[in-house]
Every structure is written in structure tokens, then in C-alpha cells.
Amino acid sequence: EAEVAQSPRYKITEKSQAVAFWCDPISGHATLYWYRQILGQGPELLVQFQDESVVDDSQLPKDRFSAERLKGVDSTLKIQPAELGDSAMYLCASSLRQGAGEQYFGPGTRLTVT
Amino acid sequence: AQSVSQHNHHVILSEAASLELGCNYSYGGTVNLFWYVQYPGQHLQLLLKYFSGDPLVKGIKGFEAEFIKSKFSFNLRKPSVQWSDTAEYFCAVNNYGQNFVFGPGTRLSVLP
Numbered sequence: 001e002a003e004v005a006q007s008p009r010y011k012i013t014e015k016s017q018a019v020a021f022w023c024d025p026i027s028g029h030a031t032l033y034w035y036r037q038i039l040g041q042g043p044e045l046l047v048q049f050q051d052e053s054v055v056d057d058s059q060l061p062k063d064r065f066s067a068e069r070l071k072g073v074d075s076t077l078k079i080q081p082a083e084l085g086d087s088a089m090y091l092c093a094s095s096l097r098q099g100a101g102e103q104y105f106g107p108g109t110r111l112t113v114t
Numbered sequence: 115a116q117s118v119s120q121h122n123h124h125v126i127l128s129e130a131a132s133l134e135l136g137c138n139y140s141y142g143g144t145v146n147l148f149w150y151v152q153y154p155g156q157h158l159q160l161l162l163k164y165f166s167g168d169p170l171v172k173g174i175k176g177f178e179a180e181f182i183k184s185k186f187s188f189n190l191r192k193p194s195v196q197w198s199d200t201a202e203y204f205c206a207v208n209n210y211g212q213n214f215v216f217g218p219g220t221r222l223s224v225l226p
Contacts, residue, residue: 033214042118042204042216043158056213091158101146101165103214105158 002026004106006092012112018080021109025073025094031055033103034067034077035091043091049075050098082113116141118207118217126223127195135190135220137205147188148206148214149179158204164188175199197226 005024013019025032030051035043046065047057052072060067064083069075079086089110093103121136139145149161162173169181179190188205205217 040219042206042218044216045213048213093158101208102148102160102163104160105150107157 004092004094004104006090006106006109008109009107010110010112012114013082015084015113016081018078019082019111020076020078021090021092021111023075023077023092023106025075025092026104028096029094029104030072030097031095032069032075033093033095034075035093037089037091037108039088046077048098055098079111082111084113087111087113116207116209116215118205118215120203120205120217120220122220123218124221124223126225128225129197130194131224133190133192133195133199133222135203135205135222137188137190137217139186139188139205139207139215141207141209142186143209146208147179147181148208149173149177149188149190150204150206150216152202152204152219154201161190161203195222195224197224200224 007022032049034046036046037043047060047067048055049069052069067077089108091108092106095103117140119138147164150158151161152158161177162171164171164181172178177192181188202219202221204219206214208214
């Protein structure tokens with residue numbers, strides 16, 4: 001069964017350092033999402049791609065966060081500089097197309113900023 | 115903006131008890147509705163979904179949910195829970211062409 005891949009699974013970094021997360025969606029899925037999930041809360045959308053284009057990044061803190069999906073396949077989410085409040089689980093999900101029903105989630109990257 | 119509320123933060127049940135988890139959403143138009151589950155140490159998985167048709171939807175592992183449009187609700191039910199159902203449950207709503215909005219989640223603990 002096809003799955004969304006994410007790496008690393010865990011990341012510990014010091015504040016003010018740069019950190020990057022990688023996501024490889026299910027093959028053929030045009031839409032890719034990055035979410036942030038704080039412990040005890042539901043996932044919150046950070047950015048959504050349709051192929052290589054950003055569809056929604058209204059909740060992305062653009063002063064420190066960036067995301068790209070250059071070839072419309074895998075994607076990278078970067079934080080620079082990391083802050084203590086960025087500690088969370090970062091989830092990647094994909095779906096066949098925008099508004100096309102269910103999303104499939106990867107295992108996430110748990111980020112701890114010290 | 116769309117919002118999703120889940121009535122219970124933490125539910126504790128004994129095995130074989132019946133379960134109902136509440137979910138309400140704010141948008142009044144056409145929506146897709148989902149329940150996701152996150153077992154300890156695992157990633158979010160789809161339990162069930164509603165797009166249209168029969169408002170009573172059956173999912174995996176004996177779960178079902180009922181869409182009541184007049185109440186903006188999509189409550190999750192299971193007649194008899196098992197210890198293995200211990201997990202976090204998230205309701206999510208998607209307006210056509212718009213993004214998913216997740217509820218805050220309900221933690222279910224099933225005592226053996």
C-alpha cells in the first residue's frame with residue numbers, strides 16, 4: 001500500500017538554528033499539505049500545494065518558514081531561525097487533487113527546539 | 115471561516131461500553147466530513163468519510179457516523195469499544211475546493 005514518506009522522524013535543534021523537513025507524497029497525488037500539530041490539538045494547515053504551485057500559505061509564518069515543491073512531487077519545509085514555540089509535530093499529507101476527498105498522512109516529524 | 119468543535123476532550127470507557135463522540139461544524143453549505151484516528155505512536159488514519167447520500171456512514175473497525183445537516187453535526191459511534199480503540203479521534207470538514215479544518219481532537223481511553 002502506497003504511503004506518504006517523511007524524514008526525519010525526529011529532530012532536535014537549538015533555537016536560532018535552521019531545520020528542514022522532507023515529504024514524498026503518494027505517487028500521482030497532485031495536492032500536498034503541510035500541517036503543524038501541537039500536542040493535544042488538531043492539525044493546523046501551514047501550506048498547500050497543487051502540483052508545484054502554492055495554493056494556500058495564509059497560515060505560514062513567512063518570516064521564518066518556507067516551503068517548496070519544485071518539481072511537483074516531493075516537498076521541503078524549512079524553518080529558519082527555529083524558535084522554542086516551533087516545537088510540534090509537522091505532518092505531511094497528500095490527496096489526488098484539491099477538494100478530492102480524503103487526505104493521506106505521513107508519520108510526521110517531531111521537532112523539539114531547545 | 116470554517117470551524118470544527120469536538121465536545122469532549124477526554125473520554126474514558128470500559129471495554130464493551132458504547133461510544134459516541136460529538137462533532138459540530140460551522141459552515142452551512144455543502145461539505146465533506148471525515149473522522150480520522152491516531153493510535154499511539156502511529157500516523158493519522160481515515161476511519162470514515164461522508165460526501166453525499168446515506169447520512170449514516172460505516173467505516174473501519176465497526177465505527178459509524180451520522181450526518182445531521184440540520185444540526186451541523188457528524189457524531190462518531192461504536193456500539194462496543196475495545197481496548198485497542200484507545201487513540202485520539204479527530205473530526206475534519208472540507209468545503210468543496212477549500213481546505214480541511216480539523217477539530218481539536220478527543221482522546222479516548224478504554225480500560226480493559
